[in-house]
Amino acid sequence: MKFAYRFSNLLGAVYRQGNLNFSKDGNAVISPVGNRISIFDLKNNTSETLPVSTTKNIRCVGLSPDGNLAIVVDEDGAALLVSLITRAVLHHFHFHKPVNSICFSPDGRKFVVTKENVALMYHAPGKQREFNAFVLDKSYYGPYDETTCIDWTDDSKCFVVGSKDMSTWVFGAERWANLIYYSLGGHKDVIVGCFFEKDSLDLYTVSQDGTLCVWESDTELDGLVLKKSQNKPKSLRQEEEEDEEEEERMEGQEGEVIRGKAEAPKEKKTKNVRYKQRSKHFFNKEGDFNNLTAAAYHKSTHILVTGFASGIFHLHELPEFNLIHSLSISDQRITSVAINSSGDWIGFGCSGMGQLLVWEWQSESYVFKQQGHFNNMASLAYSPDGQYIVTGGDDGKVKVWNTNSGLCFVTFTEHTSSITNVTFTSSGFVVVSASLDGTLRAFDLHRYRNFRTFTSPRPAQFSSLAVDVSGELVSAGAQDSFEIFLWSMQTGRLLEVLGGHEGPVSCLCFSPVQSILASTSWDRTVRLWDMLNSWQVKETLPLTSDGLYVTYRPDGQELAVGTLNGEISFWNPNTATQTGSVAGRHDLEMGRKETDKITAKQSAKGKSFTSLCYSADGESILAGGQSKFVCIYNVKEQMLMKKFEISCNLSFDAMEEFLDRRKMTEFGSLALVDEGAGDGDGVNISLPGVRRGDLSSRHFKPEIRVSSLRFSPTGRSWAATTTEGLLVYSLDGSLVFDPYDLDLDVTPGSIRKQLRLQEWASAIVLAFRLNEKALKQEVLETVPHEQIPVVCGSLPDIYVEKLLGFVATCLEKSSHLQFYMTWAQNLLMLHGQKLKNRSGAILPTLQALQKSIQRHFDNLSKLCDFNMYNIRYTVALSKQRGIKRAAEEDKEGEEDEEDEEDLSDEMSEASLEDAEMLL
Structure with missing residues (x-):
């Protein structure tokens, strides 16, 4: 399907709150990001965000010992059982209270959850599919305040729980006769961590005031004795588990075996486990604020x-x-x-x-x-080949992200205030950013430096930015002086100041095919400026409301304008006539904020789209604004095609349509009640007129909104900067069946029959009519490489574009590099003229092909450079060794000559002595 975009990845945020976990092999970090889970592969340097989300921010994550399952719990206590292999949710559960920590036993058969002052032990979900995956085994009471941390012994016999009441409690996972529960004191602050020593009951406890206590037990793990069991009816599962435990115990112990149902020997009185404090240590702290966290x-x-x-x-x-x-x-x-x-x-x-x-x-x-980004993201832009995304944030930083790995590889910190807009030049190696600090800066992605800084004669706060197709002209609009400034990228000089708008300039956009600049303002006009004819106003388009956003269609023949009344109007820039409009206010469906005095329906009347973007083919437009929804409209039909909900996280403000009566107390809404928490959280009342930043409220609860949207140049994905982060949605082609010109005789069997008959072109046409990815790849890779030019020449024109797009997709991930490059080369060489005539429609496909080739080029060029330097080093080393060896041989030769001379001298002396004796 054309609009079957699915959540692909979350960039721009790597950690929010909660506990970190390493994977079983230790090569990946599992990090909670808001209400989602991201996995960062440290070996391959990639990131992946799971397509599962909780209803609120994640509080804690428990990972099973085999690394296959994860239990994710949010702030309210709602839990998800997630498979890390299939990335699917297996079970939903609710603990009804906020959970502080969760930990699996080392054998993977139990897990402990701590909430309030209780520790709950559950049976871990098995390999068989169960109706209820979480079965409560035991509840442990003891602490007087909230529990904070858990740790297990290596054999899963006992676990320890730390608490805010400054005590640590050791509990037996089974009914041990000599250890039911044990309480340890010795601290003067909240317990932050408690840990068992390896294969021992010895303990380490760490508290918030920087104190470490070392506890020594007088009993080994083998010294724990099972309590006499009561004759109670047991479930089948419990009996099976006890039998398994007995078998394991019989295998592991020699001599006397104490079974689960047997009574301990009476002649041996069991001695209770005792702990004593072996030592106490203090961490070096500077001041009272430096707590151990x-x-x-x-x-x-x-x-x-x-x-x-x-x-x-x-x-x-x-x-x-x-x-x-x-x-x-x-x-x-x-x-x-x-x-x-x-x-x-x-x-x-x-x-x-x-x-x-x-x-x-x-x-x-x-x-x-x-x-x-420390604060909200304000803007994003794709590179021309779709390989990189640049983002600007309210923290004044410009970050460049790799779309393949999902990681940021460079951060520019030269700006001193919020970034309002960022963009790439047409070359793809220069990033330009506009900021409220009164400067525009150009950054070089080869040397990672700020090589140009553009300023205005009078200080101005730049709210909009545009770079023309050639990359030579840079323009920015000021929100306080109502002027548009033009600079030369080559020299950095200010060329012209365009005046005429009677309100703040909200958006600028250059035409992709002409030297025309479109600008929209709060004065309810769109002005078209001719860059070739003395920077004069070519046309003025009247709007019905304040202009917020303007963008050109990729072919430059249409203009879309977003206005304050929630409408998107479409204009023909050549004739200055309006061709259509979309009323999108009802599609925004803004939620109600906790402090709002009016309903969500009334609040939505003041909302509008603040960001627009045409698709790569220009047939549809993407729109987003102060809402959790992103809409795709068909331009020709002027109707809503699909609506995406970018977040279901209720931890954000303005998510719910109606106020929750449970949050209303006799003192008013809970949002207005000062809870007096000790971590600096206060009353959630924003200052009037302030929309962003930490200064807007004493307790910052962000409001959900979409600040910027962009389609990828390849047309396969789109990205949005939101309160949650940088969300990327892409087409998941493997799960979508979208046949083309389907007939009864188009079946996988008939396609494979054509392959057996070596009718390559016919097989390719049938495979593309069925449009199943695996089958298309099978057909393409069956064609002998020497037959590729013949097949490409005999293909119908309509299938050339489809095949080229498929080759671009396969080339991105396939290892058959030369094979697919041969396909691409022959298609472009044989059908180049026909493709050139349809350059506008086929541009996304060519950009996808360029992105795939560029990615392989980057990877291979690094490898080739590395190999080349290695070979040079090896050659230099061998030469050095050869010279050294030759020198040693010469030295040895000289020593041999000296030895021969000495020998001849000795022989001559001996012969003289012999002659004298004879005489």
Whole structure:
């Protein structure tokens, strides 16, 4: 289907809150980002966001020991059981209260969840499909305040729970006779982490005030004795588990075996487990603000990692408490710490700045270092080949993202205020950004530097930006002086100041085919400026409301304008006549904010589209604004084709249409009640007129909106900068059946029959009529490479474009590089003139082909350079060794000559002595 776009990836945000996890092999970090889960592959340097989402921000994630399952719990306690293999949701569950932590047992058969002051132990979901995947086994009470952390012993017999009441509780996972529960004190602040030693009941506890207590147990794990069981009716599952436990115990223990149903020997009185404090250590802290906020322990290497509120982390070796390493990685508090299975890599999450870092402590280097935009994203732009996306944010940073890996590879921080607009030049190697700091800056993607800075004679805040097709003219509109400025990219000089608008200039756009600049303003006009004829106004288009956005169709023959009354109007720029309009206010469906005094329906009357973008073929237009919906309209029919809900996260404001009565108290809405939390959270009342940034409210609850939209030049995907991050939606062709000119005799059997008869062209035509990706690839790769020119020459014109698009798609991921390049070369060489006549329609296909070839070129050029330098090094090394060997041989030769001379001298002396004796 043409509009079967699905959520593909989330860029621009790498971590928000919650706990980090490493995968089983230790090569990937699993990070919660808002209400989604992102997996960062550290070996291949790629990121993937799972297509599952919770209703609110994720609070904690529990990973099964085999790495196949994850339990994701949001702020309300709603849980999802997710398969990390199929990326599907297997089960929904609700814990009814906020969950603080979740942890699987090492054997994978149980997991413990802590909420409020209770620890709940559940049976882990099995491999068989069950009606209820989560079965409660036991509830553990003991702490007087909220529980904070969990850890298990290596054999899954006991677990420990830390609490805010400064106590630590050790619980038995089974009914042990000598350990039911055990409480440990010794701290003066909230317990941040509690960890068992490897194959032992010995404990380490860490509290928020920077204190470490080492606890020693007088009993080994083997010394735990099962309690006498009561004669209670048991379920079949419990009996099976007990039988399995007995068998495991019989296999693992020698000598006396204590069964689950047997009574402990009476002559041996069981001694209760006792703990004693072996030692107490204190971390070096600077000031009261530097609380210990996160901790992790690696049992095999005995390494304790602790993170602090000042952004510093320490590595200590236990139990001696030797400091190995200390480093400051951020100026914000470290929220989460995780260590991978081998103990080499340490992951840190800082929710204040949205940072995710992976540190290799032995080599003291970063394995992974990513940070999203600190505040909202304001704008985005695709590179001409669709390989990169540039984004600008309210934090004044310009970031460039790779669409294949999903990671940011360069950040420019030269701006000192919010970025309002960013764009690529036509070459794809220069990024231009406009900012409220009164400057435009051009960045070079070869050397990663700011090589041009454009300023105006009088200070102005630039709210709009456009670069012409040649990349020579740069224009920007000011929101305070109502003027448009024009600079030369080559010289950096100001060429002209265009006056005429009577309100702030909201958007600029150059025509893709002519030297004409379109500008729209709050003065209810669109002006077309002729760049060749003394920068005069060519046309003035009257609007019914304030102009917010203007964009050209890719062929330059149509203009779309978004206005404040929620309409999108279409104009012919050549005749200055309006060709149509779309009333999109009802499609926005804005939600009601918690502090609003009016209903969502009334609120929607003041909403409008703030960003528009034509599709690559120009037949449809993408529109988004102050809403959670993105709409695709058909331009010709002027009707809504599809609507995308970009987020279902209720942690954002303006998501629900009606107010929840449960949030209404006798004092008014809960949003207006000061809860007095200790982390700096306050009353959620925004200052009047302020829409963004931390200063807008004391407790920042972001409002859902779409600030910018762009279609990829290849037409296969589109991206949107939202409150949630940079969302990428793409066409998932493998799951969509979209046949073309289908007939009864077009079947996979008939296509394979044509292949057996070696009717290659006929087989390709039939495969494209059925339009199934796997079948098309099978047919294409069956054709012998020497037959490719003949087949390309005999194809009908309508299938040439389809085949070229399919080759571009396959070339992106296939390893058969030369084979598909041969197809592309022959199609372009044999049908070049016909394709040139339809250049506008086939442009997205050519750009997709260029993107695929450029990606392979980048990868192979690095590999070739690496191999070339290696070969040079090897040759130089062999030459050096050859010279050294020759020198050694010469030296040996000289030594041999000297030895021969000495020998001849000795022989001559001996002969003289013999002659004298004879005489």
